[in-house]
Amino acid sequence: MTAGASGAGDVYDLKGxxxxxxxxxxxxxxxxxxxxxxxxxxxxxxxxxIDIPHFCNEYGHTLEADERIDGGHRFLIRKGNAP
Incomplete structure (x- = not known):
């Protein structure tokens, strides 16, 4: 996970x-x-x-990108108005 909080380059590493x-x-x-x-x-x-796109849809976030990476997936989510 990077130190930044909101830039498009921030990555939250949830591998494993x-x-x-x-x-x-x-x-x-x-x-x-x-x-x-x-x-x-x-x-x-x-x-x-399946779970990340469903989560975005349910909570009002926008799934801007969905990419395969070595051993998994990477998603770009833009936060919507939902808390």
Missing amino acids: LKCPLPVLRTRKRLEQLPTGASLWIETTDPLAV
Whole structure:
């Protein structure tokens, strides 16, 4: 995880965590950011390709990117108005 809090380059490293921890930790991290902030999430959990888009849809966030990385996935989430 990088030191910054809201830049498009920030990466929250959730590799090695299994469902539901990636979504739970993503939700908690986004709660700390201002509306409109962007955060990259990296995870090795195979269910994240289902869970992260669903989470974004349910909580009003925008999934701006979904990429395969070595051993997992990377998502760019823009925080919506939801708390």
